[in-house]
Amino acid sequence: MVNGPVVGATDMTGYKMREMVMVGHLKLIGEIIAIDGNEATIQVYEETEGLKIGEPVTSTGKPLSLKLGPGLLGNIFDGIERPLLEIEKHNPGFINEGIGMIAIDEEVRWNVDMDVVVGQHLLQGMCMASFPETPLIEFRWIVPPGVEGEVTWCAPSGAYSITEPLVKIRNREGDEEVLCLLQEWPVRAPRPVSERLALSKPLLTGQRVLDVFFPIAKGGTAAIPGGFGTGKTMTQHQLAKWSDADIIVYIGCGERGNEMTDVLEQFPKLIDPESGRPIMDRTVLIANTSNMPVAAREASIYTGITIAEYYRDMGYDVAIMADSTSRWAEALREISGRLEEMPAEDGYPAYLPSRLAEFYERAGYVRTMEGRDASVTIIGAVSPAGGDFSEPVTENTKRFVNAFLALDKKLAYARHYPSIHWLNSYSGYIKVLAPWYAANVSADLVELRAEMLRLLFEENKLADIVQLVGEDVLPDDQRLILEVSKVLKIGFLQQNAFHKDDTYVPIQKQYQMLTVIAHLYERGLEAVKQGIPISVVRNEVLFDRVIKMKYDIPNDDLSGLDTLTEEIDDHFDALIKKYA
Known part of the structure; x- marks a missing residue:
């Protein structure tokens, strides 16, 4: 069975839920989302046009995962972390099916300054080496989560690619593990932290209506709902350009191609106000436009949050701009319809609230495994049809965010930007941020x-x-x-x-x-x-x-x-x- 991005397969004994598979002779990337006896339902992240009944399904033995390492910053990826700039060099204008899970460049060599010695006992999250990934951001190579042991061999400082062995350790079981700059992590699993801390600092944006009237805390969550033409994308662009986060992850989720083109043209020209360097030196762009495969749109926000958590674990404050979660919810609805699931309100699947909660709860101000304070702040745009804030995506999003920045059509049409309406918006962070304002700005x-x-x-x-x-x-x-x-x-x-x-x-x-x-x-x-x-x-x-x-x-x-x-x-x- 082939129904758009949904594919049915038989003889699937031994396969697991959420396992990544290669579908057909073109080896299209897919993920098992349902298993019923010997049959499985696969969600394919590429176009399935031309796929025939009887083509093989090949296991990869792991869930949908990202390749994480130096080279993410300054790059632009699609919803499943394939580099669009690199793909464009080989096939201008199109993404061919079956190109595989290519990600960050494995040929680039990085000047690694090693910080471990033989005999040292490594714990998860410890920094083993550091070097500039961009002129603005130092890459900190940390021990992957779940890995611990004694160093039996380490390479000297020098130039290495992301796949070359740098450290060998003997783990608790006595087995030898080889570590390189590249690591993989399943997108749907939150990365572990040592401790979740109370929110105490604002994400300063330089936008008066936000910083003073409706502030967002570092590690907090915010929603920017608004109808067509109210300035959601423009507001998120301003936050991406000017917020005092160390790293920006911008997710264009189901937006029009011309809007992402505008981002791609603007960002390389923007100068970071603190350093005078291009802002792309601290930005990752993820583009899954409305004409790209719908299943990859559903995965794109998990791709973004996983990259954000990776840099958070290095000790950085990361801000995610998801534009927009409504298009992501529409992708859920389309796939749910093809799976013939029972629809809930407005045709959305019954699990829409839990999926939104899973996404927003991965924000937070934390202490990393190494003991650094770091954060992930999530700012999600919502595009309610007709500007109706009572529709399911907006209503459910309000349950999981603490700052609600309601955009107003009348303000936008009157050229009042940001068109955040002061009567319909709120921030739940005023009390927790009051001590910071008193200490750093003014007590009153x-x-x-x-x-x-x-x-x-x-x-x-x-x-x-x-x-x-x-x-x-x-x-x-x-x-x-x-x-x-x-x-x-x-x-x-x-x-x-x-x-x-x-x-x-x-x-x-x-x-x-x-x-x-x-x-x-x-x-x-x-x-x-x-x-x-x-x-x-x-x-x-x-x-x-x-x-x-x-x-x-x-x-x-x-x-x-x-x-x-x-x-x-x-x-x-x-x-x-x-x-x-």
């Missing part, structure tokens, strides 16, 4: 954020009244809320990705900008309470200066914000004196 930042959010909620209530009877019926203190909320939305929450100072804003400047807006409201309210008309209180030139401070005041010189605060005081002192 969390309180200031709450006050500004209160103004936005008040403004939303007042907007309904204004639409019915007009603004003139409101008392002046409520009209001031409308005016300051406008400053807050345009001057703080809206951000220009194409402006050199506004595309990325340091957290200290974000705090001081918010302080200026809060000070504007406080002085304006003081003036209104003394009977000064709102038409006078709202000085267009001053309010416009506050809105434009994001452009006019450079990130490396914040003295202009102090000057602006003095201008606000001078204006209102003069008003109060005049009307006293």
Whole structure:
């Protein structure tokens, strides 16, 4: 039986669930997903066009696994870790069936600086050697999970490929194991850690609406839901470019080819703000576009999270951008339909929630086997049909993430980016991050954020009244809320990705900008309470200066914000004196 990516096979005695197999004469890569007596159902990760009844199925003896080693960074892979740039050299424009599980380049030689000696007892996770994988990232060759023993032989420091033996150890059973730079790991199995730690640090992104209003913790989880055209991909691009994670894993899961093309063209040109090097030096791209095999799309997010855990085990903070988990869920639905499984809500399989949970729970702030603190942060985009947040993928995702960054169609169409709506979004990390903000920014930042959010909620209530009877019926203190909320939305929450100072804003400047807006409201309210008309209180030139401070005041010189605060005081002192 051949039904798209689903293939039925007989005479499968001795095969195991989740075993990787080669299907047909072309040796298409597949995975056993069901066994019934002597029959098995195989999920094939390549196009099955031309596959015939009666072709052989060959065992590999292992589950679907990734090859892990130096050479991942700066590369782009498909959903099952085949290098697209290398494939393109041999067959431009197409991926041929049956090319096998080629992965990282086995011919490249790396200058390995060995750090082990004969007789040393190695434990899993210990660093055996280190060398630059890219100018930004040091590769740390660690003992694979589950491996332990005494070193009986080690190669001297020098240039080696990823398959050459470097260390031999005698394990507990007395058997000899040979270790090389290359290791394999099954994609569906989480890599072990020594300890899971409490979240305590924010993932700083340079985006004001995130860092101050709806922060994401390092090792945390976040969802970015939004309908078509609301800016999910653009928001994830900004996070990939500017977040302070050491390594970025970007998964284009079922997205349009032109969007991934945009990523491929942009990222090599982007410069890392800290080092001045290309951002690709610390990025892994995984592309499984909408015209690629649907089964590989289902595997792509496991490929991404496994690569992220591999670098986490070296002691790095890794951020994953999954764009989008809705397309991944659609792949699950399609395969489930071909397997003739009983559908649940909206046709999705009944196990959709558990699969989402399995993915998001692999995030975390951890202590590695070697004792380093490291993290994997997962930020998943969700594409609900018609922007309906009550559909199953969005609803189930909300159960497993702690930051919900709801994109709004009206904001996006009004060119307000990031189009994260302040009323529909939330972050569960405020309390756990409050000590970090108090120690590194200001003790009153969390309180200031709450006050500004209160103004936005008040403004939303007042907007309904204004639409019915007009603004003139409101008392002046409520009209001031409308005016300051406008400053807050345009001057703080809206951000220009194409402006050199506004595309990325340091957290200290974000705090001081918010302080200026809060000070504007406080002085304006003081003036209104003394009977000064709102038409006078709202000085267009001053309010416009506050809105434009994001452009006019450079990130490396914040003295202009102090000057602006003095201008606000001078204006209102003069008003109060005049009307006293």
